[in-house]
Amino acid sequence: METEEKKHRTGLGAQTLYGMGEFMNGGAFVIINTFFTVFMIKALGMPAALAGTIPLVGKVWDAITDPIMGNITDRTVSKLGAKRLYILIGAFAAAITFVLLWVPLPSENNALLYVFYLVMFCLFSTGFTVLMVPYNGLLPDMIDDYALRSKFSTMRMVWSTLGSMICGLVPTMIIKDKTDASMYIKCAAVFGLLFLLTSLGTFAGTWEKQKAPVRVPMKSSFTQGITCFKSRAFTLFVCIYLAGQCGMDFVSGMAVYYVDDVVNSNGNRTVMGLSVLTALMGVLIVSQLIGMAIWGPVMAKTSKRTIILIGAPIRIISTLALIPFSYAGAPIAPILGLAAGIGIGNAATLNGIFSILSDMADVDELITGVSRPGTVGGMATFARKVSAGVSIGVIGLLLQVVGYDSKIANAGKAQAASTQTGIALVFIIMPIILCALLFLFDYKFPMQKAEFEVIKKEIARRKGEEESTTSPEEKAICEKVTGLAYDKLWSLENTKLGKK
16 A cells, blocks of 8 residues: 555655644744733733633633534545645634734723633634644644654744744834834734745645544534543643643743843843843744754654653753842843753753654544544644643733732833742743653653554554554553553544444
């Protein structure tokens, strides 16, 4: 049988076009995490705790839409390929709703502002779901080879880093006055167009296997999504994903407050003509891009799991070392140097996380006997949005706890000394805790290349494409990775589809 790899070009060009779909995923949440609460607090004057709850409430909506979109993707038959069809639709939906998220509402009524931006956030979240759920499930239906998947995933992370770089730097140059609401919508229009074009590039440059749809009732979408967690590997992956992404979301989400209200609170200092915030975000993201070039070959020689075990401690040590430099007027050079360490460590953890994601649909198929990468991708997308929403929500609440005054911020004045100390502690301690959890979850993760090959071989046996007999050692590996007894695998009972 001719494999998909042999039917299509899989070189650097194909990898690049596939990876472009990650530009929005890597960039949109950098802008949202960095500026959404700033937009509502400093430009619109909304209380910090109230502003921070909008993404948290939005996650309830995601809990509904992400599993449904996963189900829709797996049910759909299209000549374009089901996932590519929705990537095309989602490219426009996500880009347009991203712009709507930043429309400045001319009102001082906090209740009206809250309802309006909650609705806008849910609209964007839905558009993002339509795009990213099929994209997260696309690679397993393009590539079967473990090493080649890693190459495609690495290019995806390069585009994620480019998204983070551009979305981390350019908005700080456009939004020069954080109390001017009109600057945010100008920034959103620029990036809405970039997100559209890169997503369309992925649609144009990818392919997918044509296969029979999985007919699951729409009312069972959430139940089906939950059954993904029958997989021990997937459950640990989601824990890894949440800890890793939340850690960086805290860094990007608190960066404005850390720079403006702590390090730079006693004056508008610059670094080589750039604002301190622009310099900090630039170093974080450039170092992450450099890290991608470092960690790709390391991952090829070791494993996806190993580079996370290396990257998490680098992030912890670099973040912890910020403590002596977290005060008003602190020297900028050491802060930027440590930010480079955080970026390099993050490159390792991100690369490992997204490379692991592409293997989760195979583990799920061994458990259920059904190929449903859309459903698995839907739950992974939900996890990503949970990480962003929880981070923004907790940041808002913690800012309120440390005494952050939105009226003082809106007036462009300095926060109290105790509040500045609290901001610095949140910026440092929360990412350290999350990176420690990331290391722990990854240490327990049960699958590397050898285990993956056993899983793929076992799936081939179940489909009648492999005639060999499963050895006791292979059975033990299947049980370790899935968390289920060997005789319970490949059963519709594991999706509840086999139950009446």
